[in-house]
Amino acid sequence: MQQPISSIIYCRTLIGSHSPNHYPFKLLKEYNIVTDKKSLKEFREFRQRMNQKIYDSGHLGIKRFFTLDTKAYAEGAIPVPMKELMGLVASMVLRCDDCISYHIVQGVIEGVSDEQFWEAFNIALVVGGSIVIPHLRRAVDTLEECRVLEEENPDELKLQSGNNPYSDH
Amino acid sequence: MQQPISSIIYCRTLIGSHSPNHYPFKLLKEYNIVTDKKSLKEFREFRQRMNQKIYDSGHLGIKRFFTLDTKAYAEGAIPVPMKELMGLVASMVLRCDDCISYHIVQGVIEGVSDEQFWEAFNIALVVGGSIVIPHLRRAVDTLEECRVLEEENPDELKLQSGNNPYSDH
Amino acid sequence: MQQPISSIIYCRTLIGSHSPNHYPFKLLKEYNIVTDKKSLKEFREFRQRMNQKIYDSGHLGIKRFFTLDTKAYAEGAIPVPMKELMGLVASMVLRCDDCISYHIVQGVIEGVSDEQFWEAFNIALVVGGSIVIPHLRRAVDTLEECRVLEEENPDELKLQSGNNPYSDH
Amino acid sequence: MQQPISSIIYCRTLIGSHSPNHYPFKLLKEYNIVTDKKSLKEFREFRQRMNQKIYDSGHLGIKRFFTLDTKAYAEGAIPVPMKELMGLVASMVLRCDDCISYHIVQGVIEGVSDEQFWEAFNIALVVGGSIVIPHLRRAVDTLEECRVLEEENPDELKLQSGNNPYSDH
Amino acid sequence: MQQPISSIIYCRTLIGSHSPNHYPFKLLKEYNIVTDKKSLKEFREFRQRMNQKIYDSGHLGIKRFFTLDTKAYAEGAIPVPMKELMGLVASMVLRCDDCISYHIVQGVIEGVSDEQFWEAFNIALVVGGSIVIPHLRRAVDTLEECRVLEEENPDELKLQSGNNPYSDH
Amino acid sequence: MQQPISSIIYCRTLIGSHSPNHYPFKLLKEYNIVTDKKSLKEFREFRQRMNQKIYDSGHLGIKRFFTLDTKAYAEGAIPVPMKELMGLVASMVLRCDDCISYHIVQGVIEGVSDEQFWEAFNIALVVGGSIVIPHLRRAVDTLEECRVLEEENPDELKLQSGNNPYSDH
Incomplete structure (x- = not known):
């Protein structure tokens, strides 16, 4: 019997609100389970819809904070890829999975190499300690x-x- | 084919143990998935059963801590709704989703307005920084x-x- | 109608990456849902596979950190069960569910009694405050x-x- | 022999950069030591001069952040004194002495009563745990x-x- | 010319309110400066006087919290010295110097050996990361x-x- | 009458153990107080002596941790100055003054420009929130x-x- 597709979407939607990019696609394949490539897209839509609501709330302070957040990683004296890695290290030592995922996505888009990611992971691990390990695994x-x-x-x-x-954070 | 209801309960139960009130009902409706209004009730039962077990453990210190926790938000020189917002801001800067959900529920019951919630969200965001954003979205x-x-x-x-x-926290 | 088994494995796999040991088996039984005793095993395999990848990354610093982490809880002047409880208390006040689960498993294997666990829970609760309560429930x-x-x-x-x-952490 | 006045100013200046308002005047009197009522003023000048430098750095993002910070506590749906107490509770659970001092000063100016301060102290203590106690003593x-x-x-x-x-924070 | 004694007391008193036991006596001796063995006693008196004020405030919740705090480290299924080391590790990963000092004093009184202290230091360092190092030096x-x-x-x-x-914490 | 020199050294020594580089030299000059350029050197000696003691303790795990810490910032796929800024941002969001000072010193030696420092300060401020402000002032x-x-x-x-x-951290 085939797995009902709506069940999969359902689970993804619920979990997606917590940790956007952690769907272990390969793991699923190993277990021969129906996978759905839309999950990441779904999360993005969720995040954007919530961000939209936050904007629509009309709270000026929060809107401006989001702008400051976006601009902090813009081109400047520090190259953008390095800024994303700074955001990544900060997110890892503060142990926020969503923020870690966000900066990894940004870093990949900005051309950060695997070797650079691993060096940043290492800095975060040394500064933040073993409490960072579960987040490292997910990263x-x-x-x-x-x-x-x-x-x-x-x-x-x-x-x-x-x-x-x-799409801030 | 209809989505088997037990599957939904199953997923909810698992997820419920992590973040009580975050079921995105509307999102589910948009995807035309069967929803189950008992989920929040189920979480409440889970939380109460675990709290009951904690009480039944007979550890006097923990029981007394729970009592102190409840009393900290009781009527006093500071109005109860404002105390709930203080608990909310503290929970947001410490980034605990369950605690955030708890104080939002309490605040709604105590008559906190949306505008007040948003001002408290803003204080938490400014004090705690962008690391609070994923929790803000869920809040x-x-x-x-x-x-x-x-x-x-x-x-x-x-x-x-x-x-x-x-029902502490 | 029977619950399709693949759905269950699917959900478990997704959630497993976040909180290994929190499957409320008994709760599931109460709702008369199909349970699968392999879940804990599945998480272990996930954790070990990710740890293996971390080792395979060839980053010497991270590998050595994992070794230091393992050795910190080895026999010495402090008995191993007490070291595990120190790791548990540290994990609770820092509020890391995966780390809490890890040290509870280790503690049970090392013969820590329930009474000792509850005294450690209490120390963590008093030091860390009510923000620890949701983690206490899961612990x-x-x-x-x-x-x-x-x-x-x-x-x-x-x-x-x-x-x-x-199997570090 | 009289205590050289410059020594006192010197010590105060150095320490002032860390914890503005914590000079235990009464303690000093008990030990019959020369006290200097200008210390608080000196700290204010230090803080304002550093803030001025931060403004003068010309970094637009940081300047705007300071503005957001100031506005977060402005009159709105939540009364200002309650906002200051929210900032105070957040500062206590995050354990930042300078921020605690800042919000206590603001609260006193805004007419917060001692009873209200103590209820806020209590919320911070319960949420944040015993780790808050040293900060409570200084508060x-x-x-x-x-x-x-x-x-x-x-x-x-x-x-x-x-x-x-x-004068932000 | 001899160093005026009141100056020393003055400095100590100010600093004492922040970090009770960190006076580097030996360092002072190397620089041939007048030392005063009463500093630790002075801090104790400060802490006790502030604790007394907290008690005298009449806030029942805070008083009861202090009692819970004291009792958490009392004899039970876990030996007292091990409980003190748990409090120490928790204080180190949360990076509170006053709490660290408190638990070291208690541990020494309870007969904790240097080797045990170092093993606990190591656990705290591994769990909490390099951010713990400055606190380790002071410990x-x-x-x-x-x-x-x-x-x-x-x-x-x-x-x-x-x-x-x-004398809680 | 001249300020007794021993008093100055005394104060510096005490404070130095907490925050190495924060002596506001210019502030002192404005108040026309005797300043002593050896303070930074004194702190360095204190830090090195304590680090030496930590090494001499013979605890292999701690020694190896220090080595890992040093190597995390060594030349690699990420340029050293950028690694120092990552350590700086991590230290700022975790709010450790000694670590902040350490990475600023390293960054200056490695040729980090003021503009780069300010962009890193801004990232830390946005990620970590207003609670970072007192540390920003000292930075x-x-x-x-x-x-x-x-x-x-x-x-x-x-x-x-x-x-x-x-000289780790």
Whole structure:
């Protein structure tokens, strides 16, 4: 009997609100389970819809904060890829999975190499300690997923990026 | 073919243990998936059962801590709604989704307005920084869900409240 | 109609990447849902596979950090069970569910009694405050699950342990 | 022999850069040591000069952040004194002495009563745990100092306030 | 010309309110500066006076919290010295110097060996990361000072202990 | 009457153990107080002596951790100056003054420009929130001091660096 597709979407939607990019596609394949390539897209839509609501709330302070957040990683005296890695290291030592995923996506888009990611992972691990390890495991998983997406669906990867009005963090 | 109902309950139960009120009901509706209004009730039962076990453990210190926790938000020189918002801001800067959900439910019951919630969200965002954003998104989602519940099922909302012996946080 | 098995594995796999041991088996039984005892095993395999990837990355610093992490809890002037409880208290006040689960599993294997666990829970609660409560609820759930496993499937419990090359945290 | 006055100013200046309002005046009197009422003023000048430098750096993002910070506590749907207490509770659970001092000064100026301060202290203590206690002791000390200043030198207290361009936090 | 004694007391008093036991006595001796063995005693008096004020505030919740805090480290299923080390590790990963000093004093009184302290330091360092290093340096300094006090002035060391009504943390 | 020199050294020594580079030299000059350019050197000696003691303790795990810490910032796929800024941002969001000072010194030695420092400060401020502001003020103060030292005493600045066996963090 085939797995009902709505069940999969349902689960993804629920989990997606917590950790955008952590769907272990390969793992699923190993277990021979129906996979759905729309999951990352779905999360992006969720994040954008919530960000849109936050904008629509009309709270000026929050809107301006989002703008400051976006601009902090813009081109300047520090190259953008390095800024994304700074955001990544900060997110890892503060242990925020969503933020880690966000900066990995941005870093991949900005051309950060795997070797650079691993050096940044190492800095975060040394500064933040073993409490960072579970987040490191998920970060490695996310990075791997992004590399697959980079090859198979670069458009979706770009859509994940913050280079559009409502995609802060 | 209809989605088997047990699957939905199953997923909810698992996820419920992590973030009580974050079921994106509306999102589910958009995807035309069977929804189950008992989910919040189920989480409440989970939380209360675990709290009951904690009480039944007989550890006096922990029981007393729970009592202190409940009393900290009781009527006093500071109005209860403002105390709930203080608990909310503290939970946001410390980034605990369950605690955020708890104080939003309490705040809604105590009559906190949306405008007040947004000003408290803003304080938490400014004090805690962009690392708070993913929690803000979920907080906005939870608040929206509570407003729906407030209209459609106020009894369930009240049951979520801490005004009963085993519902601390 | 029977619940399609693939759906269950699917959900577990997704959630497993976040919180290994929190499957509320008993809760599921109460709702008369198909349960699958392989979940804990699946998480272990996930964790070990990710740890293996981290090792395979060839980053010497990270590999050495993992070794330091394992050795910190080895026999010495402080008995191992007490070291595991120190790791547990540290994980609770820093609020890392995966780390909490890890040290509970290790503690159960090392013969820590329930009374000792509860005293450690209490220290963590007092030091870390009410923000620890949601993690305490999940810790109690995990401890209960480990006690069940200890009786019904001690081999699986031992496999969860860190006494093999790639099982740090 | 009299205590050289420059020594006192010297020590104060150095320490002042870390914790503005914590000079235990009464303690000093008990030990019959020369006290200097200008210390609080000196800290204010230090803070304002550093803030001025931050403004003068010309970094637009940081300047705008300071503006957002100031506005977060402005009059709105939540009364200003309650906002200051929210900032205070957030600062206590995040354990930042300078921020705690800042919000206590602001709260005193905004008419927050001692009873309200103590209820906020209690919320912070329960949410944040015993790790907050050393900060609570200093907060009590600062509150006491502000009450003295309120009676003896209300102008200096007002100058401490954020109601001027360069006094954020 | 001799250093005026009141200046020393003055400095100590100010600094003492932040970090009780960190006076680097030996360092001072190397620089041939007048030292004052009363500093630790002075801090104790400060802490006890502030704790007394907190008690005198009449806030029942805070008083009860202090009681819970004291009892968490009382004899039970876990030996007291191990509980103190759990409090120490928690304080180190949360990076609170006053709490670290407190638990080192208690540990020394309870007979914790240097080897045990170092193993606990190591656990804290691995869990918490390099951000713990500055606190580790001060912890080593405090431990050394306590060992000196243990030999030269055991009564003062005991007075530092929490075994009296107002000496929580 | 001249300020007794021993008093100054005394105060510096005490404070130095907490925040190495924060002596507001210019502030002191404005108040026409005797300043002592050896303070930074004194702190370095303190830090190195404590690090030496930590090494001499013979705890292999801690020694190896220090080595990992040093190597994390070594030349690799990410340029050293960028790694120092990653360490700086991580230290700022985790709010550790000593670590902030350390990475500013390293960054200045590695040729990080003021503009780059300010962009890193901004990222830390946005990620970490207003709770970072007091540390930002001290960071600006430290940076300014390093720039003075860079011109007036470059040898002392280099000695502050971690390029010697016992100068981790």
